[in-house]
Amino acid sequence: MASIELRGVSRRFVAGGPAALDGVDLAIPDGERWAILGPSGSGKTTILRLVAGLDRPTSGSVWFDGRRMDEVPPHRRDVGMVFQNPTLYPHLDVAGNLEFGLRSRGVPRGERRRRVAEIAALLRLDGLLARSPDELSGGERQRAAIGRALAPRPAVLLLDEPFSSLDLPLRTTLRRDLVDLHDRLRPTLIHVTHDQSEALSLGRRVALIERGRIVQVGSPREIHDRPETPFVARFVGNPPMNLIPCEVGLGDDGSLEVILDPRHSIRSTVTIPPLGMTSGERRRVLMGFRPEHVAISPGVPSSSTSGGTWEAAATIRRLEDQGDALVIMLDLAGAVVLARLPGGADFREGEAVTVGVDPGRVVWFPA
Known part of the structure; x- marks a missing residue:
């Protein structure tokens, strides 16, 4: 697993333009489960892209286990990522999708089969392994996408609002599944969302982001009961404070x-x-x-x-x-x-x- 640090990270997509991220400092311990909560356009996905290596900071740096990662390409970061719209390989069945990352890493066949069976059991995909992606429901596709990201046992798992397009009962079930998976496999997990109930139920620690700046970090109880800014007070709580x-x-x-x-x-x-x-x-x-x-x-x-x-x-x-x-x-x-x-x-x-x-x-x- 890996601890993650963002040290003074800023990101501007246009020179001299507004900052998507502005001096972000975060320290996420090894194996922790964090949520980053904020409205659309606040910089949540940009943080994930920087951690994954899909983008680079304009200033500041990203660190894993005390090692600066800014020059490390994505495929060498040991990161799994799941997006809002699940992306599965259409020419592979569910088993093939779960196995894909293991095969590309050279994992022996017997170990591949064992891990696919383990992940399928944890995500209740056992009876779906022979199905193609177009035969799956939305929730099944999302479970398969999470399983594909987790099968190689990455040190870091990044989730970019993976449940937002699903109906409420299914979102609730998948959140519970994800917490169980994390407790068993213990990757360092960062989940970004605009949904406060999702952030507070998934994150042991929650970071609130507003217009590219982290404005508060705390436990769900601290965030709810002792907001440090009016933005946090209004954004968290239903009805708001x-x-x-x-x-x-x-x-x-x-x-x-x-x-x-x-x-x-x-x-x-x-x-x-x-x-x-x-x-x-x-x-x-x-x-x-x-x-x-x-x-x-x-x-x-x-x-x-x-x-x-x-x-x-x-x-x-x-x-x-x-x-x-x-x-x-x-x-x-x-x-x-x-x-x-x-x-x-x-x-x-x-x-x-x-x-x-x-x-x-x-x-x-x-x-």
Whole structure:
């Protein structure tokens, strides 16, 4: 297997033009399973192409196990790659496709057959080995493409949104298959996607990329609960994190005043001041909290805090019944707030309610 590093990597496709990648630094340990998450055009596929050797950095360098790889051609990098649209050799059956990389590497026939049987069993392709690619369903073709990439046991496996064209149940099944395969074979795996559920379920570590820059790296829980930028807060989560513009002031006694508008404010004592504020300071900020961390109760609050929970009056604007959950859009001091409650919660549009948030769940961003 191989550890992978990108050190100060930038890539411009036109001299003097915009950077597809801008000073990317990543360090992926040997045998780890990573996801790179970002919108279309953010540079995800460019990272894969640089790691695979299909492209070269404009500046910076790519390293495997402490060895600089910029001059190493793709066929000498020990990398397997799977694309969004599975590419199988049409003149070969499934067994021939799985065997192709082994044959080109000179693996003896007996070992080739053993590995093909092993991969076919792991990917549930046993009964499909004699079929041609045009006789396979979309999910079967993608499983065969993954198997062909894994059969030579590459040190690195790169996945470029391989499940995005499949329906949801099949995507879920293939994600589980891929995690099982990785746990058995342990290649260093990089999966790029714009689908947050895919990234968070596949990656032990997730790197968020925005306009060619890595903006946060962390575990799925860290990314979800403690986003470091408003972009991450909005991009991860369904519904996305609420971001409320407000003014905060820190008193000499450690009390924090959160002013939503001239008529709505919250006062409480905080252990850690937001954004490193000092006593007597006031600042415009964004207050972030997840919809699933919002509590709603009928009627208006009697005070701005109750049992340590921040409370404020709001009005329900819209209800979205999703069966297992109820998503509620609220008007809170002129700002739109989303709440996600368990299915069966009983509220109505236009109802005046109390919105409660645990201050320990709040994330602060500079305005």
